[in-house]
């Protein structure tokens with residue numbers, strides 16, 4: 001098996017311009033909230049913020065936990081809302097998703113391609129989901145497909161997207177739900193120095209760290225935020241956000257994080273878990 005391919009355009013400046021949105025946690029019922037935040041409203045507010053930003057982006061990476069209730073209606077809502085941005089969007093699954101229903105995203109225009117090929121870069125959309133479990137694991141098939149994709153284009157820079165964190169972010173309760181076989185992942189990419197970055201979701205916070213020459217980048221959720229460096233479950237008053245990624249021809253990843261203005265969405269302070 002090989003990853004589904006999509007040729008993507010390189011802009012006149014030689015760069016690939018991407019947007020990351022993650023962890024929308026939508027419900028079939030648009031009034032339902034998650035820990036006191038209406039996830040449909042916060043997603044819509046993020047989309048409005050992106051539209052008002054006037055930044056150039058040609059593709060959107062949706063990095064999992066798109067639904068909270070697994071319903072087909074929630075995925076349809078994601079697809080209909082993201083279509084407001086008028087750019088192709090690709091998806092990968094998070095721990096809260098149900099792939100049988102998530103596949104229906106494609107009927108509504110969200111693309112299932114997992115290997116995006118441009119002039120200087122390839123972007124890989126990997127599956128780390130263990131259905132029904134919060135932690136991540138890369139299947140042997142996915143590891144083989146990763147190796148195959150990396151071997152296919154040794155001269156292109158590589159950005160890898162996945163839902164789970166392959167390195168700890170420093171929050172004990174979140175790091176127990178990491179990518180369990182990260183060592184296998186690192187063994188594979190060790191042979192490919194052209195891997196420049198790994199972007200992920202799951203941790204609902206901003207995170208940027210250089211490890212062994214690879215940029216590890218997490219993006220805030222479009223709804224609730226988790227408090228960084230917290231041993232136990234704790235919500236943060238930081239606001240929903242999104243990320244812009246510019247992939248340069250030389251292999252650099254320039255990135256900018258945006259959040260909604262202060263106190264736009266505040267979680268229920270009595271929430272005890274997630």
Ligand SMILES: [Fe+2]
Pocket residue numbers: 023025065094096202203204221
């Ligand atoms: Fe999430």
